[in-house]
Amino acid sequence: MKMFDETFSQRTRLRQFELLVEKKSIFVNAHYLAELSPYFKMLCFDDTFREAQNGRAEIEDEAYDEVIELLRFICPNSDYVINRNVTESNFPMLTHFSNLMQLRDLRRQLESYVENEVRMENYRPRDENLVEMIIEAMNASFSPSLMNIMYQKLARIDLNHIKALIKDLPDQYAQAILEGAQKF
Structure with a gap:
């Protein structure tokens, strides 16, 4: 099984949390993002949030391509390098x-x-x-x-x-x- 998907379109062993942007699924490593951001820590792990309980969140009013570009910027690529x-x-x-x-x-x-x-x-x-x-x-x-x-x-x-x-x-x-x- 491929560990990295540069489009974030497939669930992997590490990327289990689903972000829904423009009705398209993006799978992310919630633990990694929670280390980078209190926003993601709350969204993915605070039990008072329905999103954390469901393992998925909808990101409204944002462009799918821009969220993908952001993730490519802050997440490691298939060579474990962050560009x-x-x-x-x-x-x-x-x-x-x-x-x-x-x-x-x-x-x-x-x-x-x-x-x-x-x-x-x-x-x-x-x-x-x-x-x-x-x-x-x-x-x-x-x-x-x-x-x-x-x-x-x-x-x-x-x-x-x-x-x-x-x-x-x-x-x-x-x-x-x-x-x-x-x-x-």
């Missing part, structure tokens, strides 16, 4: 889940990415990606100093282009992003 490469593309999704699912080690890694990568002079993310990074970092209550690193990057962009990037965002985001970039 934790944060990029401008996966940063928003990882930040969202680190906040939602209380993945504290992941949160520290994302903060470190901002401090050590985003801050670098030669770091040049796509403008759209940077805006998404800022939105998710705002939602996750990143510290003002970390937000300023991202705002400083955004401030390098022409103000009219920033306005075009944020024109369809809800006012609270658009205003905060514009004010943040204008500080620099």
